[in-house]
Amino acid sequence: MLNAFKETGLKFLALSLLLIIADQFSKIWIINNLALYADINVLPIFDITYVRNYGAAFSFLSDAGGWQHYFFTGIALVISVLLIYWMYKTPVKQTWLLAAYALILSGAIGNVMDRLNYGYVVDFLHFYYQDWHFPAFNIADMAISLGAGLLILDAIFEQKNSAQSENQSAENDSPKQVKK
Template sequence: MTESVSSRNGLWFLLLSLLVIVLDQASKLWILANVPLYYDINILPIFDITYVRNYGAAFSFLSDAGGWQRWFFTGIAAVVSVLLTYWMYKTDWKEQRQLWSFGLILGGAIGNVADRLVHGYVVDFLHFYYQNWHFPAFNVADIAISCGAALLLLDGVLDMKKQKVVA
């Protein structure tokens, strides 16, 4: 007896998480092996590859907090990862936007946690700027988390619109 597509749960999207983790960690390993700390490799007039260490969270939040933040952010990411995996399990296969968002966020969270556990900091290297304005450096895991969060918001907005149409 074969299982129908609609009855499958979202755990298949763990493969998306794994892909994000592999791409994130491979890019960071390349940076660590080839780019000295704070060195700039100019790619475009507004974009450099610049290896920096982030001891905090997004935008280096709490980066100078004395070290406790490493375990705090690792704990938060561990709890979020467990919740996301549970939600993926409980989410029906038909809820594709949700599953894509969960998979992206989970992969990004694990990619950054791996850095915190191995190095004590997150490896960031994608650096956009314009004249004197600089966006904080980020990495592949951060892109996945941001895209997953945006997709989750989009899913919520579209779901609200769909409920209004039905009502």
């Protein structure tokens, strides 16, 4: 069983676990130390502000009546199972791809834990400039966003590497011209 972790991408589950722990501890701290909507100014463009998100990203469907709680939880659980399967199947040498899977997995599980424990997602990282405000988010959201970015980078570089490999293969397969 331990070989499955060493020889497959499942060893990246350690990254997921670390991020889930950081996410959950940060949310517990927020709940225990801040009143709802209270904020702590950290920088001129950044506050720690306790808000609750009953929907998905950017509070999408937050006022849909409650069914969205089960819908988003179900989607996150299905995606989590798929990500673990893909991590198992992905060769360990594909570190960017595996890190992306681990980041997305940790974010999905972190937010599902909130939905199951509280009925909402705890958000608290709030960036703004003058009258412009970016919706508050959390460590799980950051992990999902970074994972998505890594997926895009992996796809770009994988496509570039595949094209280079094909060019090298074509050059090696082409007949050599003999000089006369």
